[in-house]
Amino acid sequence: MKTDFTSIPVVDIAGLSGTAEEKATVVEALATAAQDVGFMHVTGHGLDPALFDALLAQTKRFFDQPLDEKMKVYIGNSTNHRGYVPQGEEVFSAGSKDLKEAYDLSRDLPATDPEYLAGNPLLGPNQWPDDAAFRQVVNAYYNAVFQVGCRLMGGFALALGLEENAFESRLTRPPSQLRLIHYPYDPSAHDAAGIGAHTDYECFTLLRSTAPGLEVMNQKGEWVDAPPVENAFVVNTGDMLELLSGGRFIATSHRVRKVAEERYSFPLFFSLDYHVRVQPVVPVADGLPAQSLVAGEHLAAQTMQTFNYLKQRVAEGRISLPESHVGLSVFGQEARHGRRGVSIQ
Numbered sequence: 226m227k228t229d230f231t232s233i234p235v236v237d238i239a240g241l242s243g244t245a246e247e248k249a250t251v252v253e254a255l256a257t258a259a260q261d262v263g264f265m266h267v268t269g270h271g272l273d274p275a276l277f278d279a280l281l282a283q284t285k286r287f288f289d290q291p292l293d294e295k296m297k298v299y300i301g302n303s304t305n306h307r308g309y310v311p312q313g314e315e316v317f318s319a320g321s322k323d324l325k326e327a328y329d330l331s332r333d334l335p336a337t338d339p340e341y342l343a344g345n346p347l348l349g350p351n352q353w354p355d356d357a358a359f360r361q362v363v364n365a366y367y368n369a370v371f372q373v374g375c376r377l378m379g380g381f382a383l384a385l386g387l388e389e390n391a392f393e394s395r396l397t398r399p400p401s402q403l404r405l406i407h408y409p410y411d412p413s414a415h416d417a418a419g420i421g422a423h424t425d426y427e428c429f430t431l432l433r434s435t436a437p438g439l440e441v442m443n444q445k446g447e448w449v450d451a452p453p454v455e456n457a458f459v460v461n462t463g464d465m466l467e468l469l470s471g472g473r474f475i476a477t478s479h480r481v482r483k484v485a486e487e488r489y490s491f492p493l494f495f496s497l498d499y500h501v502r503v504q505p506v507v508p509v510a511d512g513l514p515a516q517s518l519v520a521g522e523h524l525a526a527q528t529m530q531t532f533n534y535l536k537q538r539v540a541e542g543r544i545s546l547p548e549s550h551v552g553l554s555v556f557g558q559e560a561r562h563g564r565r566g567v568s569i570q
């Protein structure tokens with residue numbers, strides 16, 4: 226494993242739909258990037274650039290509304306973690322107050338869905354604003370990026386020595402969240418990070434953004450810039466791929482520094498189905514914290530520990546942490562450095 230990466234590799238995934246040889250080249254590049262860096266710029270994904278432009282336009286229109294209007298779809302109105310996230314709602318383990326607002330959605334299941342009705346904390350319908358164009362464009366973007374994610378998951382399966390379709394039957398209705406995030410530019414905000422240091426909780430994340438700001442921690446604990454590359458997704462390995470790969474692929478810690486201009490970003494967190502028990506499919510590297518976790522329960526538990534409205538529901542005994550849960554910052558470099566007693570700012 227390299228110890229000091231200083232830039233983010235580019236991986237062209239077009240070959241995943243090519244000959245066996247082309248596919249093998251992509252799989253090798255995915256494995257190397259996931260192992261050495263945990264972050265990559267993914268090109269050759271085939272997503273129509275016009276779809277991203279349309280998403281950005283709708284997102285700007287949504288956030289431009291007065292707070293009152295946005296609070297009509299406040300995430301705290303929902304039982305399945307969907308809707309508007311005002312500034313200060315989400316707090317990571319270091320206790321940083323993020324300078325960001327967001328609109329969170331996921332796979333739009335019907336309100337009659339039995340798991341939703343039974344109180345599943347992540348599955349069910351989205352909480353849409355009363356705006357047909359917003360809904361149509363956001364749904365179209367979600368579905369298109371989800372398809373890219375399915376191709377990538379096949380690539381990672383091959384990289385782990387499994388069949389390309391090994392996870393297909395466990396991707397039927399995953400709690401894969403899409404966030405529309407707005408980082409306003411506030412010159413008077415001193416030291417306020419856009420988003421505090423964390424790892425992502427799922428298999429991997431596919432992110433597009435409009436400006437620099439994202440920083441990635443290397444194995445030495447230094448922050449490396451990951452500015453956007455035209456028409457590419459930033460893809461980073463999350464907790465579940467770290468677990469599946471026995472620690473070979475690292476859930477790289479990242480943050481958004483105080484922005485120097487207004488910024489929008491769009492991560493889609495690619496998860497396996499809620500009830501899938503995730504455990505290593507290859508021999509485990511030293512220092513891996515947990516042997517097995519349920520994908521949706523891990524995600525729900527991390528969310529319950531970082532969102533104020535959920536922390537309050539836990540404190541009031543209205544909900545409780547799922548059986549399968551670990552604390553914050555258990556995966557990624559922060560955790561590895563922490564275990565070695567190195568303090569990370």
Ligand SMILES: O=C(O)CCC(=O)C(=O)O
Pocket residue numbers: 404406420425432434438439479480481490491492
């Ligand atoms: O805005 C970004 O570039 C990163 C967002 C992020 O890390 C997250 O939402 O988990």
Ligand SMILES: [Fe+2]
Pocket residue numbers: 423424425479
């Ligand atoms: Fe993240």
